[in-house]
Amino acid sequence: MxxxxxxxxxxxxxxxxxxxxxxxxxxxxxxxxxxxxxxxxxxxxxxNMAARLIRSNRSRTFGIITDFISTTPYSGDIVRGIQDWANANGRTVFLANTNGNLDRERETWRTFQSHRIEGVLYVTMYHRVIDPEPDEVEIPTVLVNCRPGSKKPYVSIEPDDLQGSRDLTRHLLEKGHRRIGYIRLNPRLLGAELRYEAFRGTIRDAGLSEKDIDVRLGMDGAIGEENNYVFAAAREILIQPDRPTAIICGNDEMALQVYIAALGLGLSIPNEVSIVGFDDFRTVSHAVKPELTTAALPYYDLGYCGAERLERLLEGEVLEPKHAMLPCRLVERGSVGSV
Amino acid sequence: MxxxxxxxxxxxxxxxxxxxxxxxxxxxxxxxxxxxxxxxxxxxxxxNMAARLIRSNRSRTFGIITDFISTTPYSGDIVRGIQDWANANGRTVFLANTNGNLDRERETWRTFQSHRIEGVLYVTMYHRVIDPEPDEVEIPTVLVNCRPGSKKPYVSIEPDDLQGSRDLTRHLLEKGHRRIGYIRLNPRLLGAELRYEAFRGTIRDAGLSEKDIDVRLGMDGAIGEENNYVFAAAREILIQPDRPTAIICGNDEMALQVYIAALGLGLSIPNEVSIVGFDDFRTVSHAVKPELTTAALPYYDLGYCGAERLERLLEGEVLEPKHAMLPCRLVERGSVGSV
DNA sequence: ATCGCGATTGACGACGTTGTCATAAAAAAT
DNA sequence: ATTTTTTATGACAACGTCGTCAATCGCGAT
CATH class of the missing domain: 1.10.260.40 (lambda repressor-like DNA-binding domains)
Structure with missing residues (x-):
């Protein structure tokens, strides 16, 4: 060389x-x-960066730690966002995924330490509460798409599920819907809690009562091997004589099942029933007809802004707020009609 | 420190x-x-790895160069596969994505060079022909999910679209289908060509003629901004009095649109029409009812085996065949009936 | 007691780079 | 013409690690 x-x-x-x-x-x-x-x-x-690093003790390098890469289809966009920021700011990125294995996670922290990585972006593939396990290693860290549990006061950046769910619900209310079905995500997901909470709050604020909504559990069980009740639940909701005029789904994958159920029952979307999803999984939201109205998870921006926050953290800035939220933009397409 | x-x-x-x-x-x-x-x-x-590297000139590091991470939802699994191999074999991984930008690609090669990366996995998010542009940099490289154009004789690993498509077609023939619809992928995709070719060959071998098949173009235009004719094409196919008993779709996203079209026409799947996809995008294939029979793209294995090939390349082995193929496994679910 | 041999340990330099300091040359100020 | 400042360049050490080689130690064999 x-x-x-x-x-x-x-x-x-x-x-x-x-x-x-x-x-x-x-x-x-x-x-x-x-x-x-x-x-x-x-x-x-x-x-030779290695030689440079030895002298200067500055590696200009970030590390990404992810759990599972593949449970959620587009969550890889987080990594893309981090990449793009890094590229635009002269940093290089190490990647490691732990597959949820704790030993591997600890090993990863040490590996990163040994490469004298300057900061870590700890990324989860679905929105959840997590306690990173850096063992004894100390590297500045930003949590992306997750929030810290009790163990350490990490800085984080997360999607605003509350706002997204609120906007979707309001959207339906504005279109005149007064009887609304709701199919819940697996309660083990943080998003399940937040989205449902915002839905109920918004419904209540609008003066509707419990009788006006029809809530069903769509999934439960361990992540990756859950039980799926969505299709059956959707049919149950839709065969009722006084069925809701709109159904809010925990995410787009559920919305897809509701489409299939509704069409199978001969119902027209959005004339006879309106449907909204959450996440904006484009393979679904663009492929169904009419296309799906949904709230987009800001995966790319989570990564991009997360990397930016990490940089600021390294510069010694005190980040306010400690846990930033990025909006889930309402994407209006054709699956919602007026009543 | x-x-x-x-x-x-x-x-x-x-x-x-x-x-x-x-x-x-x-x-x-x-x-x-x-x-x-x-x-x-x-x-x-x-x-301190950097110091070690200076002495030994061995970084124990791979680099991944990707184009777009997000066009295809689960293609991130390639990266996961690479990761897992690397982790199991004591290597660490740098990641860079170019967003298809050539300048950025060249810069990435230099950055990797400067980190004395020992090998590069050049990953594309959909199956295609590509010529990497390492500029003057020389690092052993394996192409993953793509095949080299004319410029340099790279080693590669690819999904076997031909076999997958053949298996799907045979599967339908075995179930007794003799009138088959086919909705083509965007011709700009390499998979479009291969899958269609295998379909026609298999049909011909089975003794069917042109009259027995109904081929439509599902999409065309530039990647990322294509025109989508799938839904309309599916309807046209299905409203014919002597409509096919089965439809083969370029991928699962298209299959989804065919589902919607069929259900909208009051047709029952798989009793009145069978549908198969390609790719096994699980947000679709598991969410539609009945679940979708499809051929799974071996993303994870492409990454895993690609990394392994790279290691062998570094050890001086001459790889045979130069362009390895990984099978697209037929996944039988409920969307195909017998005739 | 002497020798031989393996086990154990450390001194030293080199890897590729950059920070520090010194020197030399050129330009500016007197 | 001399002094001061600025510009241009190099010698050398140091960063953290490990390869090389030499030194020391313990212990059984002679």
Missing amino acids: VSIKDVARMAGVSDKTVSRVVNKEPNVHADTLQRVEAAIASLGYVP | VSIKDVARMAGVSDKTVSRVVNKEPNVHADTLQRVEAAIASLGYVP
Whole structure:
């Protein structure tokens, strides 16, 4: 591997002068500069980050720790967002996923430590409460798409499920819906709690009562091996004579099942029943006809802003608020009609 | 940051002895070993990879270059597969995505070079032909989910679209279907070509003629902003008096639209029409009722095996075949009936 | 007691880079 | 013309680790 010394020899200068050129320091004579640059190009010299790191103790590197990458289809966008920020700001990114294995997580922290990573983005693939286990390692950390439990006061960035659910509910109310069905997410998901809570609050504020809503549990059980009651629940809701005019689904995947159920019963969407989802999984929300009105999870922005927060943390800034929220934008498509 | 010298001082030995302990070299006295290990634990010492790298010139590091992470929902599983292999084999992974930007790609190659990454996994999010642009940088590379164009003879690993499509078609034929509809992927996708080709070949081998099949274009246009004709095409196919008894869809997202179209026409699946997809996007294939019979893209395995191939490449092995194929496993669910 | 041999340990340098300081050359000020 | 300042350059050390080689120690064999 060609080193700074090879370049120096070729350009007939000292290694330090080459270093100056590489780091764009001032006070290098134009002629020298040119000779050195020529040598660099001709030898294909690329500086050795490891050596640089040893001297400066600054790796310009972030690490990403994820749990499962694949439970939620588009959550990889978080990583893309982090990447893009990093790229735009001269940082490189290590990636490690733990598959939820605690030993592996601890090992990952040590590996990151050994690479002298400057900050960690701890990313979960669905919104939840988590306590990272860095063991004895101490690296500045931002939680993305999750919030810290009790153990340590981490900084975090999360989607605003409350606002998203509120907006969806209000949207239906504005369209005149007064009898509304609701199919709940697996209660083990943080989003289940938040979305349901916001739904109930918004319904109450609008003056509707318990009789006006029809709430069913769509899923339960351990993540990855849950029981799925959505299709059956949707049918039950829809075969009632005084069925709701709209159904709010815990997420888009559930909404899809409600579509299938409604169409199977010969109901027209949105004329006879309106449907909204949550998450904006585009393989679903764009593929169903009419396309699905939903609240988009801001995956990409979570990553991008999370990385930005981490940088600010490293600069010693005190982040306020400690737990930032990013809005879940309401995406109006064709699945909601007026009553 | 605590270094090997701090440990040495605390344990009352030389730095070299600590090094021996850290690297599990033999010939260290039991007492010494214990003292050193105690010091390591008490100081929380973690070896500095950068320093190690400088000495040994071996970074034990892979880099991943991806194009877009998010066009295809579960393709992130490729990265997960790579990760898992890396983790099991003592390697750490850098990640960079280029968003399809060529300048960024070239910059990424240099960045990787500067970190003295030992090998690159060049990953595309959908199956296609590509020419990586490493500029002058030379790092051993394996292409994952893509095949090299003309420029350089890269090693690759790809899904076997031909086999998957053949299996799906045969499956329908075995179930007695003799009139089959086919909705094509965007022709710009490599999978479109391969899957369609295998379909036609299999149909021909079975002795069916052109009149027995009904082929429509589902999508075209630039990736990410395509025109979508699937829903309309599905309706056209299904309203014919002598409509096909089964429809093969370019992928699961298209299959979903065919579901919606069929159900909207009051047709029962699979009694009146059978449907198969491709890819096994689980948000779709598990959510539709009946669940979707499809061919699963082996994303995770592509990553895992790709990493393995890269390792073998680094060890100097000559890989045969140069372009490995991984099968697209037929997943039988409920969307196909017998005729 | 002497020798031989393996086990155990440390001194030292090198890896590629950059910070510090010194020196030399050129430009500006006197 | 001399002094001061600025610009340009290099020598050297240091970062943390490990390879090399030499030194010391213990212990059984002679």
